[in-house]
Amino acid sequence: MSQGKILAGFVAPHPPHLVYAENPPQNEPRSEGGWEPLRWAYEKARKSIEELKPDVLLVHSPHWITTVGHHFLGVERLSGKSVDPIFPNLFRFAFDLNVDVDLAEACCGEAQALGLTAKMMRNPNFRVDYGTITTLHMVRPQWDIPVVGISANNSPYYLTLDEGVEEMERLGEATRRAIEKSGKRAVLLASNTFSHYHFHEEPEIPEDMSREHPQSYKGYKWDMRMIELMRRGEIREVMRLFPEWVEEAFAEVKSGAFPWMISAMEYPTTPAELHGYGTVIGTGNAVMEWRLAA
Amino acid sequence: MPVVSAFLMPGNPLPFLRQDNPPWAPLATAAKAAGEALRASRPDVLLIYSTQWFAVLDELWQARPHSTGVHVDENWYDYGDLQMDLRADVSLAQACVAGANAAGHRSKAVDYEGFPIDSGTIVANAFLNPGGTIPTVVAANNLYHDFATTEALGRVAAEQADLQGKRAAVIAVGGLSAGYFDKDIDIAEDRIVDEQSDAANRALLAAMEQGGADRLRAGLDDFAAAAKTDMGMKHLAWLLGGVGDFKNAHVHGYGSTYGAGAAVVEFKLA
Ligand SMILES: [Fe+2]
Numbered sequence: 260m261s262q263g264k265i266l267a268g269f270v271a272p273h274p275p276h277l278v279y280a281e282n283p284p285q286n287e288p289r290s291e292g293g294w295e296p297l298r299w300a301y302e303k304a305r306k307s308i309e310e311l312k313p314d315v316l317l318v319h320s321p322h323w324i325t326t327v328g329h330h331f332l333g334v335e336r337l338s339g340k341s342v343d344p345i346f347p348n349l350f351r352f353a354f355d356l357n358v359d360v361d362l363a364e365a366c367c368g369e370a371q372a373l374g375l376t377a378k379m380m381r382n383p384n385f386r387v388d389y390g391t392i393t394t395l396h397m398v399r400p401q402w403d404i405p406v407v408g409i410s411a412n413n414s415p416y417y418l419t420l421d422e423g424v425e426e427m428e429r430l431g432e433a434t435r436r437a438i439e440k441s442g443k444r445a446v447l448l449a450s451n452t453f454s455h456y457h458f459h460e461e462p463e464i465p466e467d468m469s470r471e472h473p474q475s476y477k478g479y480k481w482d483m484r485m486i487e488l489m490r491r492g493e494i495r496e497v498m499r500l501f502p503e504w505v506e507e508a509f510a511e512v513k514s515g516a517f518p519w520m521i522s523a524m525e526y527p528t529t530p531a532e533l534h535g536y537g538t539v540i541g542t543g544n545a546v547m548e549w550r551l552a553a
Numbered sequence: 554m555p556v557v558s559a560f561l562m563p564g565n566p567l568p569f570l571r572q573d574n575p576p577w578a579p580l581a582t583a584a585k586a587a588g589e590a591l592r593a594s595r596p597d598v599l600l601i602y603s604t605q606w607f608a609v610l611d612e613l614w615q616a617r618p619h620s621t622g623v624h625v626d627e628n629w630y631d632y633g634d635l636q637m638d639l640r641a642d643v644s645l646a647q648a649c650v651a652g653a654n655a656a657g658h659r660s661k662a663v664d665y666e667g668f669p670i671d672s673g674t675i676v677a678n679a680f681l682n683p684g685g686t687i688p689t690v691v692a693a694n695n696l697y698h699d700f701a702t703t704e705a706l707g708r709v710a711a712e713q714a715d716l717q718g719k720r721a722a723v724i725a726v727g728g729l730s731a732g733y734f735d736k737d738i739d740i741a742e743d744r745i746v747d748e749q750s751d752a753a754n755r756a757l758l759a760a761m762e763q764g765g766a767d768r769l770r771a772g773l774d775d776f777a778a779a780a781k782t783d784m785g786m787k788h789l790a791w792l793l794g795g796v797g798d799f800k801n802a803h804v805h806g807y808g809s810t811y812g813a814g815a816a817v818v819e820f821k822l823a
Contacts, residue, residue: 325628326733327811340667345609347665376736382630384623386669410627417735459697460659461610540610 260442265435266311268447268520268527269304270547272511273320273393274539275343275350277301280466283400287351293466300535300546301397307548308398311446315359316399316406317366317434318448321514322390323410326417328376329430331363332408334383343389349465354392359405362441366407369433375426377433380410394450409434411514420502420513427515431522438523447523449516453485454478454508454543461540474541481508482536482543489531489547494521508543524549555715558594559723559796560587561761561789561818562680564605564673565810567740569680570632576743576809583806583817584680590819591681596722598642599682599689600710602703602791603673604727604784608693612653612706615639615670615691616646616662626672635675642688648713649690656709658702673726681724690714692791694784703787707794723795727788729754729807729814730780738811746812753779754807754814761818764801766793783813798823 278286280293308316323330336357343350363379370377391408409430415423438445456475473479481504488497498521505513512518521527527549534546563580572581591599606613620639626632646662653660674691682689692706707723714721730750734743745751753776760772770793773786805817 323627327628327735327737342665342667342669344607344669344671347663347668351665351667380630382625382634384634385625385627385630388627414735417733457609459610 263438263441263443263445264552265438265445265447265524266313266552267307268449268524268549269398270517270545271304271394271398271448271450272452272544273390273450274452274542274544275346275389275393276465276539278352278393278396279349283396285353288349290466291464293468294537294539296535297537297539297544297546303534304398304546304548308446312444313404313446314443315362315445316395316404316448317409317445318391318394318406318450319409319411319516319519320388320390320394320450321411321511321516322388324413325410326413328378329370329412330378330380330410331367332358332387333360333363333379333381334358334385335360337385337387339386341386341389341392350389352392354387356387356395356402357405359407362437362443363407365437365441366434369437370430373429373433375429375433390450394448398448411516415513415515420505423515424501424518427518428522431519434519435523435525447520449520451514451516452511452542452544453482455511456509457541471538472541473538473543478508478543482545486533486536486545490533492528492530494526494528498526524551527551555719555721556711556723556796556822557596557720558591559792559799559820559822560591560681561725561792561816562587562677563810563815563817564603564727565813565815566626566629566635566672566676567632567810568815569676570629571740574740576741579806580808580815580817586805587817587819588681588683591722594722595720596687597719598645598714599687599722599724600714600795601674601677601689601691601724601726602694602707602788603671603677603691604694604788605671605673606691606693608695609697612658612660612695613693614646614650614660614662616641616643616664617668618643620668620670622667624670624672624675635672637670637675638685639670639674639678640685640688642690645713645717645719646690648717649710652709652713653706656705658706677724677726694787698787700785700787700790703790704794707791711795723792725788725792728783728810729757729816731783731813732781734812743809743811745809745814750780750814758804758807758816758818761802762804764799766798769793792820796820796822
């Protein structure tokens with residue numbers, strides 16, 4: 260068996276609005292569209308995934324929050340209906356996904372070996388969170404690639420940010436080790452919005468794009484500054500500024516997916532490709548790709 | 554008098570899911586005793602606020618006539634599934650939405666099959682209202698609302714119940730000190746995570762027992778200074794908004810839920 264590898268990592272944010280706007284058959288509510296530039300950005304990500312032909316997609320989601328350790332989906336097939344508790348008007352999605360339990364167990368084992376509390380979620384009735392589902396649907400609507408779903412341990416909020424980020428980086432290291440030993444071709448998905456300042460009122464028609472723009476100029480400027488650094492491959496500088504970005508842009512990357520992915524990819528100096536940026540109820544969302552291997 | 558009883562109930566599902574675990578058993582017993590007291594007060598409706606149901610845009614009010622199905626807690630999935638069995642008092646929920654909007658707190662009713670009712674609401678309702686026979690009005694914890702706004706929402710709910718001539722029980726679902734064990738523990742050895750949090754919990758419970766909304770408010774200030782709190786203790790804001798004032802309280806039980814503080818408290822109304 261040849262050594263497994265991480266083919267690419269994506270920043271792949273999860274506003275359920277994007278699924279809603281696309282009107283896939285799995286989602287109950289119907290829309291008139293909306294957020295097209297972001298959805299076109301995801302079209303490019305879909306094309307990349309198609310080219311890369313990964314064996315597995317690994318996704319870290321801030322909407323599966325766990326207090327005791329880092330958890331991994333550990334049931335081979337999970338299905339059901341996921342209703343977003345925040346936007347139930349937009350997202351009521353019939354999901355049906357296959358989990359790469361072997362790789363999930365390997366990631367869990369490596370995380371434990373690196374001193375993290377980590378566990379497997381074995382309850383077949385578990386309802387997968389809307390962050391995981393939205394990200395997976397937006398990159399691969401065919402749902403034909405097995406996944407590893409990883410929770411967002413609450414450490415960046417419960418401990419200091421530095422301690423939390425350090426845990427996420429260790430989780431990334433564990434993920435890389437498990438992938439390498441698995442022999443599999445893997446794609447990483449950091450399910451994170453950047454600037455998270457948002458409007459507090461929803462338009463009558465949620466997809467009315469005349470109402471959509473950055474909620475915060477400060478948040479927008481932070482996002483542009485960080486995206487530019489990522490596009491230049493200056494990832495160490497990104498991570499140096501990370502705490503300030505989190506603080507000043509109220510960035511959702513605080514929940515850990517981004518540092519997890521960047522650490523798993525060993526802080527790549529490869530320039531990231533920006534597939535697109537757009538706002539959703541005012542929050543900043545970038546679809547970005549780091550291509551590490553063919 | 555529209556409000557006939559009021560209770561603080563733990564939001565963490567562990568005492569419900571593992572009633573035989575020694576550190577949690579007293580909380581489960583206490584919760585059942587609270588259920589008896591609640592039923593003795595013959596409420597027509599339960600006005601519930603749970604810190605675990607998050608909203609970020611409008612204030613949300615549950616208006617699904619009957620929420621059923623299985624709920625699996627995202628943390629405590631190993632300990633068993635929860636059965637949703639929650640009936641809404643739809644006309645009162647709609648009145649609360651209208652009343653809250655009129656008071657300037659943008660509100661919306663939610664009525665969706667499969668909506669994930671939070672673990673706290675499910676277990677509090679199961680302890681207090683087995684079989685879900687008494688209808689409820691459940692309001693979300695809007696993360697951007699402060700204590701005062703939440704109190705105003707509790708007041709709206711009680712006023713609307715009164716306008717409909719209903720006897721209401723006000724239920725605050727949430728914890729006390731919010732520090733928890735972030736590593737695996739032997740659950741048979743569960744305890745409050747540190748002495749300072751334990752002392753803060755006991756002082757807050759003493760303030761409730763002594764009674765009076767003002768003493769409780771002062772107690773909450775001290776509590777916030779001494780411990781991490783569950784969501785700014787906004788569940789008690791809801792309760793205070795609903796009852797206005799109270800004479801004293803009876804602590805049916807106090808204990809830990811994976812290091813965090815939890816209590817079952819019955820408030821005696823003025
Ligand atoms: Fe999110």
